[in-house]
Every structure is written in C-alpha cells, then in structure tokens.
Amino acid sequence: MIDVLISKIKEKQNPSVVGLDPKLSFVPGFIKEEMFERYGKTPKAAAECFYAFNQAIIDATADIVPAVKPQIAMYELYGADGIESYIKTVAYAKEKGLVVIGDIKRGDIASTAEAYSDTHIGRVDIDGQTYEIFKEDFITLNPYLGTDSVQPFIKNCRLYGKGLFMLVKTSNPSGSEIQDIESEGKPIYEIVAKLVEKWGLNLIGESGYSQIGAVVGATYPQQAKKIRNLVPNTFFLVPGYGAQGGTAQDMKNYFSEGITGAIINSSRGIIAAHQSAKYAERYTQEEFALCARQAAIDMKDEILNALS
Amino acid sequence: MIDVLISKIKEKQNPSVVGLDPKLSFVPGFIKEEMFERYGKTPKAAAECFYAFNQAIIDATADIVPAVKPQIAMYELYGADGIESYIKTVAYAKEKGLVVIGDIKRGDIASTAEAYSDTHIGRVDIDGQTYEIFKEDFITLNPYLGTDSVQPFIKNCRLYGKGLFMLVKTSNPSGSEIQDIESEGKPIYEIVAKLVEKWGLNLIGESGYSQIGAVVGATYPQQAKKIRNLVPNTFFLVPGYGAQGGTAQDMKNYFSEGITGAIINSSRGIIAAHQSAKYAERYTQEEFALCARQAAIDMKDEILNALS
Secondary structure: HHHHHHHHHOOOHOEEEEEEEOOHHEEEEEHHHHHHHHEEOOOOHHHHHHHHHHHHHHHHEEEEEEOEEEEEHHHHOHHHHHHHHHHHHHHHHHHOEEEEEEEEEEEEHHHHHHHHHHHHOEEEEOOOOOOOOOOEEEEEEEOOHHHHHHHHHHHHHHOOEEEEEEEEOOOHHHHHHHHHHEEEOOHHHHHHHHHHHHHHHHHOOOOOOOOEEEOOOOOOHHHHHHHHOOOOOOOOOOOEEEEOEOHHHHHHHHEEEEOOOEEEEEEEHHHHHHHHHHHOOOOOOOHHHHHHHHHHHHHHHHHHHHOO | HHHHHHHHHHHHHHEEEEEOOOOOHHHHHHHHHHHHHHHOHHHHHHHHHHHHHHHHHHHHHOOOOOEEEOOOHHHHHHHHHHHHHHHHHHHHHHHOOOOOEEEEOOOOOHHHHHHHHHHHHEEEEEEEEEEOOOOOOOOEEEOOOOOHHHHHHHHHHHOOOOOEEEEEEEEOHHHHHHHEEEEEEEEHHHHHHHHHHHHOOHHHHOOOOOOEEEEEEOOHHHHHHHHHHHHHOOOOEOOOOOOOOOOOOOHHHOEEEOOOOOOEOOOOHHHHHEEEHHHHOOOOOHHHHHHHHHHHHHHHHHHHHHHO
C-alpha cells in the first residue's frame, strides 16, 4: 500500500492528505437542519451530518489529493452511529480512488491488538463467514507497548498489503515529556524510530519505503531532520501543519528527495476553510466544499513551492 | 469514583475485577445458535452473542466482584454493532451496581482527546441536547503524548467524578522495550508514574487515593514494588493475572495495606472458566456463568490468602 500511496502522490503531484476530523460546528447550517429534521438532535443526526459533510469534501478534493485521514475520535464521539459514519466515510473515500489513513492510534497487548488489527486492516471470521469491517488502507498506532503489540498488525500488513504509521514524535507540545527523554544521549523518539525501521525491514516496497511508517509532527522540524537521516526507508505521516503551527518552509526537513518520503496532513485548514475569511467571501454556504478544494490547492502549491 | 471503587472493594472484600473481553470461541453453542438463527452469521449476531454472554456473567458475579473491565477492542472487532454491544454491556453492569472500567487505551492530542473524553466520561452536546454516550466510570489511557493529551480527561474526572488508569508498566513482554529504557538511572515507567501522580494531585479522594490511577502489570512484581513506594496515592489497575502469568503470591507488591491500593483483573481465567477442565465437569453448558462465578470466588480467595 505504501507504493500505491507514493504513486498517487506522484500522479497528483501532491504530498498532502486531507484530515477528515469533522466537528458539528464545521458543518454548514443547511446540512444540520436537514439531519435534525430527519433524526432529531441525536447522535444519529450528528453522524449523518458528518457523512454528508465528508462526501462533499471528498467529491471536491478527490482529483487533487492522494489520500484522506479520518480521525476516529471525532466519530466515536457519537457512539455506534458515529462509528457507522466513520466506516461509511472510509468506504466512500476508497470508492473515489483515495488512499485512506485511519487515525486510530490504538495500542494494546498482542491478544487484544489482534482484534484491532483484524477489524481495521484484516479480516474478521464469524463462524466461517469472513468480513472486512473498517477497511482502512493505513492506520496509526501507539508504540508504548513495544514489538509484540505491533506484530498482529505487521502480520496483516504482510497478508493484505496494508500499512501502519507508528507514533514517533507527535505534534503536540507535551509529547516531549516522554518522547524527548534521553537515554545514553539518544531521545526516546529516536529509539522508537529505530524500532519502527526494524518492524518494517521485511516490508519494503518497490518505492524503497517500508509499509511501516512513522508519525512525525510538523511542529518539530529539527527533530524531523534527524529522524529523516536516521531511518531513510521509513515514510513519514506529518500532522500539525497549519492550525497547529507547522509551516511550508519547515517541510523540507521531512522529505527525502523531491516530493517523496512524507505526506503532510491538514485537517481544519482544509475542511473548515469555509469558515475562514480568506475563502468564505468567495463562496456561498452551499459551496463550502469548494473552499476546501481551494484550500487543498493552496496547500499543495505552498508545499511544492517550499520543496522546489 | 475512586472512593466508590474502594468502598465496593471493602464491602465485597474483593480487590479483583472481571475482564469482559469476550471472544466468539468463549460463547456457548446454545447462545451462538440462537443469535445466528436470528441475525445470520453477521457482526450483529456476534455483537448480540457478546451482550447475552456478558449479561449472564454479570448476573452470576455481581454480588462477588466490585467491578468489571470490558476491553473495547473485542467489541470494535464487530464495528458499529460491536460498539453498541459494548455500550449496552457498560449500562447493564452499572444497573447491577458494578463499577465499570472501560479498557480503551486511547491517547491523542488535546483537540482530539477532548472528543474521546466527552464521549467516554463526559457529556456530548448536539445543538443544545446533552448526551452521555459510553458512560464508563473509569477508562484506561496511553501516556505517550504527555500532559496536554490527558488534560481533557482530567477535566471530566473533576466535573463528573470519573477516574483514569494510565498505562505505566504494561503486562506484556515487549512493554519493556520503551518502558524500561533508563534515563539518569530511572526507567521510563518511573518517570511516567511520577507524571501520573502529578496529574492526580488535586483529585485525591477521602480514601487517600487519587482519581488518576496507574496500570501496572501483574507480570512485573519487582517493578510494581518500586512504583508502589514511589507513588503512594496512586491506585493500581493490575492486568496480566492468571493466563498471562501473574500469581497470587506476587500480588502483595501491588497493595498498600490490607486489600487497598490495587485491583487485580482476570479476563479469560473467569469468563472462559467453563472451558477449563477444573470447572467444566461440574456444570452443564447452560451453566457456564456459574463456572465464572466459581472462578471469581476462587480468585478472590487466592488473593485474600496471599495478602493475609
């Protein structure tokens, strides 16, 4: 799947991903009114708002971006209805030819990890009937429990050509409290990056990158440069661009050569573009997805300019 | 909620918790047949199997144990239907007077953590309508992203009297890869334990324990003793007893005095007791929950003996 992602990045000349982290406050009034009328002010209505919102964003950006990254927390907020909406969003994005990175950040002991792995990137057996439940192409995971907690995911990556992005250096300020602790002169995030490289050694694709990538926050360009040199076969998923503070100029540190080696995520900057003055005045409320499209094009141009 | 948990432990003289981590292979044939007939061999059927199974286990153990700990991965395995089954299980256990520890191990940046926190231990607002979605009393969390990722949960602990158990030293073998890395002579798990203590400083109940507890695996009794002395106001949730290798004799290291300071989890050892020779021969398939009851009583006796 890493080769597919990289070929889509090249084809669209765009190493960025749209973060589908909707909030009800991002959803235009006309969608909310329709869903509240149909389902009341319920979790079901909120979940349907997200699905309608996402469909419009996906339709408006699918020819520009290689991938989307739904953040499952935003859907889990509405319980089973929200999970249903997440699953439908994944399916819709894949129908439209997009690679889907499920931002789930799960992590548990092996016997439990197996359940997460089978449902998100594997197969689920029910007395001889086989199901694919979530169907993401990639998922993000937390490395705190070490190798045996990741093995059930590596197994499904091999079996079904899926991919992982392991948290290495997260974009938030407090990530440093544990990730930057030094042991014998090396910070934890470097030790984790080397583990991630090891997990991916037998899963390197034709692109030269492994199916096991790393999450490296856009807010730490100096650390990113060190990690980039340390693990040349590890592809980066880079959150924290835009709203969290990462800038286009910083992005050079995350890429290997040209536009390969990393994919940059923006969530609010794209999907809530219709609420920023820069885009809002050019479009009507019904055209909110066109704002997302324009924001995605602007982000692409910013990154390509900075990288060239 | 930590005071409620401790008072229930004292009332029942039992510092153990039943892990509700069902698998289809644990569910007796007569339940599966009924559900497959009703719903086909579908995720919905599997989810309903779990709920029926859990209800029987809860009914058979509610007078003996203070708490249950459903592991959400086992339910997420079946997508939205599974999540529905998890939520119904939480509600049923609470109806029966049990404290519910949701083993969710989430962890994300603050804006995302807010969604997890509101849905699991807080309130969710839908255009002025307020919902409680998951309604656990406690949840487990991963600390890899540091303080700002935990703040949204601490906020809801304060507002709604809920509690957390932060992963400190996990029960699995590979947990050591990151958790045992030493910095200036101290392993990461000690550094995390001190962070957890700090997060709970303003949330100490009448029991002397804080609402922010720690997960310390039953398979590491020596490390547990060090952590126990290091953070005396931090309550421990102890997974890994039984099937994973933790023994009753080891448990002394996890408690402060008498039966306070920790709660020990057993999952397979209790809920799959009907499949072990020790219990199976005494009961019919329909009486599987009586096996769980007897196993819970045996575990309680083992622990109390070891602690006395």
